Amino acid sequence: MKKQFNLRHTAMAVSALIGLVSVATVQTAAAADMAKTKAAGTYVTGDFHNHTTCSDGSLSMKKLIDKSAKTFGLDWFVQADHGGSSTRNCTVSEDSFEPVAPALGLTNSATGPYSSSVTYPSGGQPATTLKGPNQSWESTLSAGRAGIKGDGTATPKAMWRWQEIKEFQYKVTEDESRARAKPIWIGLEQNAPGHEHVSTNVLKGQKPWPEAAVLGNATLQAQYEYCFDRRDTDTSRGAENQWDCSVAGTTSTDALDTTARKITGTNATATSDLGHRKTLEGIKWMKEKAPTTSYFVPAHPERAGKYDALNNRGFNIEHFRNFNNTAPKIAFGFESMPGHQASSNRGEYRANFGGPGIDSVGVGTYGGTGIYTARIGGVWDALLGEGRGWWFFASSDYHNRGLFGPDQLESTQDFYPGEYQKDYVMVRKGSNSLTAEGIIDGLRSGNSFAVSGDLIDRLGFVACAQPRVPLAAFKALVEAAASNAVTKNAEVRIDGCATMGEKLVVLPGADVVVAIAVRDPQGTNNSPYNFPNPSLKQIGITQPLNAPVLDHVDVIGGDVTGYVSPTDTTKYAGLEGSAAASNASAGIKKVFNSQNWTAAANGVRVMSYRIPAVKVSQYLRLRGTNLPAATPFETDASGNPLNDYELIPQDDGVTATIAGKVVCADAACPAHLRTINGVKYSSFDVSGWADLWFYSNPIFIEVNKSVKVVGVQ
Amino acid sequence: MNLSRISLSTILLAVVVTAVITLCDFGIDSGSQSIVAAYDSLANRANATYAAPVAAGGLTSTAAADRFDPKFVDLTFTKSLASDALKANSVALGADSELALIPVTQVTNPVISNCDSKNVCTLNATLVNSDADITSVEFSTKVILVSGVFYFYGEPFSPPSL
Numbered sequence: 001m002k003k004q005f006n007l008r009h010t011a012m013a014v015s016a017l018i019g020l021v022s023v024a025t026v027q028t029a030a031a032a033d034m035a036k037t038k039a040a041g042t043y044v045t046g047d048f049h050n051h052t053t054c055s056d057g058s059l060s061m062k063k064l065i066d067k068s069a070k071t072f073g074l075d076w077f078v079q080a081d082h083g084g085s086s087t088r089n090c091t092v093s094e095d096s097f098e099p100v101a102p103a104l105g106l107t108n109s110a111t112g113p114y115s116s117s118v119t120y121p122s123g124g125q126p127a128t129t130l131k132g133p134n135q136s137w138e139s140t141l142s143a144g145r146a147g148i149k150g151d152g153t154a155t156p157k158a159m160w161r162w163q164e165i166k167e168f169q170y171k172v173t174e175d176e177s178r179a180r181a182k183p184i185w186i187g188l189e190q191n192a193p194g195h196e197h198v199s200t201n202v203l204k205g206q207k208p209w210p211e212a213a214v215l216g217n218a219t220l221q222a223q224y225e226y227c228f229d230r231r232d233t234d235t236s237r238g239a240e241n242q243w244d245c246s247v248a249g250t251t252s253t254d255a256l257d258t259t260a261r262k263i264t265g266t267n268a269t270a271t272s273d274l275g276h277r278k279t280l281e282g283i284k285w286m287k288e289k290a291p292t293t294s295y296f297v298p299a300h301p302e303r304a305g306k307y308d309a310l311n312n313r314g315f316n317i318e319h320f321r322n323f324n325n326t327a328p329k330i331a332f333g334f335e336s337m338p339g340h341q342a343s344s345n346r347g348e349y350r351a352n353f354g355g356p357g358i359d360s361v362g363v364g365t366y367g368g369t370g371i372y373t374a375r376i377g378g379v380w381d382a383l384l385g386e387g388r389g390w391w392f393f394a395s396s397d398y399h400n401r402g403l404f405g406p407d408q409l410e411s412t413q414d415f416y417p418g419e420y421q422k423d424y425v426m427v428r429k430g431s432n433s434l435t436a437e438g439i440i441d442g443l444r445s446g447n448s449f450a451v452s453g454d455l456i457d458r459l460g461f462v463a464c465a466q467p468r469v470p471l472a473a474f475k476a477l478v479e480a481a482a483s484n485a486v487t488k489n490a491e492v493r494i495d496g497c498a499t500m501g502e503k504l505v506v507l508p509g510a511d512v513v514v515a516i517a518v519r520d521p522q523g524t525n526n527s528p529y530n531f532p533n534p535s536l537k538q539i540g541i542t543q544p545l546n547a548p549v550l551d552h553v554d555v556i557g558g559d560v561t562g563y564v565s566p567t568d569t570t571k572y573a574g575l576e577g578s579a580a581a582s583n584a585s586a587g588i589k590k591v592f593n594s595q596n597w598t599a600a601a602n603g604v605r606v607m608s609y610r611i612p613a614v615k616v617s618q619y620l621r622l623r624g625t626n627l628p629a630a631t632p633f634e635t636d637a638s639g640n641p642l643n644d645y646e647l648i649p650q651d652d653g654v655t656a657t658i659a660g661k662v663v664c665a666d667a668a669c670p671a672h673l674r675t676i677n678g679v680k681y682s683s684f685d686v687s688g689w690a691d692l693w694f695y696s697n698p699i700f701i702e703v704n705k706s707v708k709v710v711g712v713q
Numbered sequence: 714m715n716l717s718r719i720s721l722s723t724i725l726l727a728v729v730v731t732a733v734i735t736l737c738d739f740g741i742d743s744g745s746q747s748i749v750a751a752y753d754s755l756a757n758r759a760n761a762t763y764a765a766p767v768a769a770g771g772l773t774s775t776a777a778a779d780r781f782d783p784k785f786v787d788l789t790f791t792k793s794l795a796s797d798a799l800k801a802n803s804v805a806l807g808a809d810s811e812l813a814l815i816p817v818t819q820v821t822n823p824v825i826s827n828c829d830s831k832n833v834c835t836l837n838a839t840l841v842n843s844d845a846d847i848t849s850v851e852f853s854t855k856v857i858l859v860s861g862v863f864y865f866y867g868e869p870f871s872p873p874s875l
Binding site: 035036038040470471472473474476477479480481484485490492493494495507509511610612704 | 787788789790840848865
């Protein structure tokens with residue numbers, strides 16, 4: 001007979017079994033402790049590196065912010081022009097629209113180089129030359145030339161960037177922030193002494209939404225520009241500000257110019273590291289003035305080539321290490337997925353970037369990402385292999401759309417913030433609103449990922465110490481947790497699990513379950529093109545260029561062997577490809593695709609695997625793409641991105657003569673593509689939309705009593 | 714030793730043991746009250762394990778390891794590995810405050826069925842964690858009834874995707 005059991009007994013027995021095993025066999029540290037105390041958070045999108053007419057951009061502050069926060073819907077935005085000085089007033093809005101054809105130099109919209117295959121906004125294009133934000137400070141300030149703190153005798157007179165930031169740009173930024181109810185504030189793309197560019201920010205003093213409606217200030221940001229931007233040659237101490245750039249306790253104080261109160265010397269044979277030293281002083285200054293509300297993130301770090309102190313170019317791995325060692329909570333990553341993704345040379349990376357023989361490191365980008373990150377086992381893996389908290393970011397670096405107007409959808413130069421690239425950053429709002437401080441905390445935490453072309457818009461990535469029994473049940477639990485996190489646009493908060501930017505501490509021999517959930521958004525992205533992706537067309541796949549599909553996800557991992565001492569010069573300093581800049585243990589640990597992930601109708605893909613018997617400290621990171629392995633000219637047999645510069649080499653001729661590699665044969669392929677003998681080649685924005693990637697930041701796994709992962713705060 | 718964490722886990726276990734008490738049907742042709750006794754025995758031994766001070770060897774006690782059938786294997790995880798893990802954790806917990814514990818996962822709605830001639834049965838249940846974000850999943854595994862006591866039997870033929 002069948003007996004009805006009191007289930008109490010069954011429940012007690014099973015609970016006891018599993019409960020015992022859970023308590024007794026799982027070992028975690030930081031992550032386990034953190035889960036209970038972590039406020040609920042969400043991933044928010046933003047960008048922190050773009051330009052206006054206050055430096056070398058083409059738009060006003062208002063229009064760029066409108067494009068970023070409204071048109072492309074970013075949740076937060078940091079305006080960051082170059083340092084130095086400039087003549088144009090970016091706080092003036094665009095004039096009324098002009099008819100499009102005259103603005104483009106066309107007699108009418110049916111003629112000219114674009115024929116009828118480009119978009120023409122019905123309202124025309126903003127006026128450009130000497131109108132709107134292209135007017136000078138001198139012609140638009142009530143005090144005229146006398147109101148400009150700058151130098152030189154040229155007309156119009158250039159204004160120091162510190163004055164622009166402090167007296168003019170900041171108020172526009174804060175007003176726009178309040179009007180849009182989004183954190184929008186001002187930063188600086190620093191011309192870093194000794195190097196090229198760095199996205200920097202000193203938030204302290206600024207009061208973007210949701211701060212109380214009392215005007216804040218960007219005085220510290222302005223002072224940082226005066227003190228540490230290479231192109232700011234002002235020696236007035238910021239006129240009435242009388243700034244002093246000294247940093248307490250530093251050994252470089254003796255290098256300060258007695259008048260300017262900043263380091264004003266130049267790199268020379270005798271002082272070849274002066275620029276780099278000055279840059280480090282800037283990081284120390286941030287640490288002193290705004291230790292939790294500053295950041296320092298090298299931009300397009302491969303573009304200018306290897307480090308050249310005398311010519312202020314480039315970054316080698318030792319510089320990233322120096323930056324991070326100086327202030328790990330301020331210098332915590334790089335923008336290795338650069339902007340300018342629609343440029344003739346993707347990312348503006350190319351041969352001879354800095355003059356004859358001075359190529360970008362890696363020459364081109366690789367799937368739109370610099371070689372420092374794109375090459376497995378390269379610079380980024382070397383830094384992660386130390387256990388450093390060094391994170392990956394993307395930026396749009398918007399200046400203009402090349403041959404196209406700002407309201408056209410095509411581009412031969414840049415994409416707007418949020419149009420093509422996004423940084424997704426975990427922000428713990430709790431019961432409060434999204435804040436600028438919370439966003440900087442999120443950037444610093446490493447709990448973020450970067451995406452191009454909306455390839456994915458949600459990610460749950462977690463590693464959990466496995467209770468071992470029963471394996472199938474725990475695997476299912478962690479997969480479900482990752483999937484739930486994606487549904488909520490949140491993270492997994494389970495004790496004993498770590499997500500991006502965190503570490504999981506386990507005993508030697510422990511098993512770890514890694515679960516990943518991504519959402520491949522349904523519908524179309526911001527691409528204006530619906531003809532088949534020419535790169536995929538090569539391999540017989542017909543997929544609209546504006547409706548990409550995630551093809552696969554790679555789990556990349558490597559061993560953590562500990563920090564390298566600066567005194568160990570062989571391991572500390574070196575060029576890309578050297579022992580110092582390599583991690584030989586790094587590799588693709590797992591590949592997930594439609595064959596081994598679970599796909600839901602809403603685009604969520606869930607996958608997991610077990611790492612048995614972990615014996616060494618290590619890290620895991622993700623990348624994914626719409627391109628299968630061995631897509632000609634795009635990916636190699638292992639799925640690694642190939643050099644974009646090879647796909648569409650540099651062609652400086654007025655009339656193109658150098659063919660690309662991938663033909664764009666569809667009748668809808670736009671006229672602005674590189675065309676030779678009537679054959680159009682995938683190039684400019686089309687090649688960008690064809691080749692999409694995402695990169696996650698890493699999860700560290702620390703084996704107890706083994707190599708410590710110390711870079712995670 | 715992080716006794717506060719141990720205590721918390723113990724409390725959670727206790728909560729589990731009481732919280733999952735629900736009534737539902739499960740089909741096993743037990744034929745007598747001896748099955749009930751088997752469950753009672755198992756639960757009592759588990760509670761005894763946790764009632765003992767950890768420092769006194771609760772985690773490394775014979776009872777702690779004696780939840781697994783000698784033939785137990787879950788993928789590559791055997792009873793001996795389980796015992797080794799228990800001992801290693803016990804030592805580590807006492808030596809390193811950085812190590813933390815995973816709270817007890819709760820099992821609800823258990824149903825045991827499909828017992829074969831060797832008293833190997835299928836356990837179907839719901840696994841629920843007790844963290845800030847709660848997740849629950851259905852799962853299935855094997856248990857074995859030996860001399861009036863249930864043990865985990867494992868999944869010796871677990872799919873390779875694990």
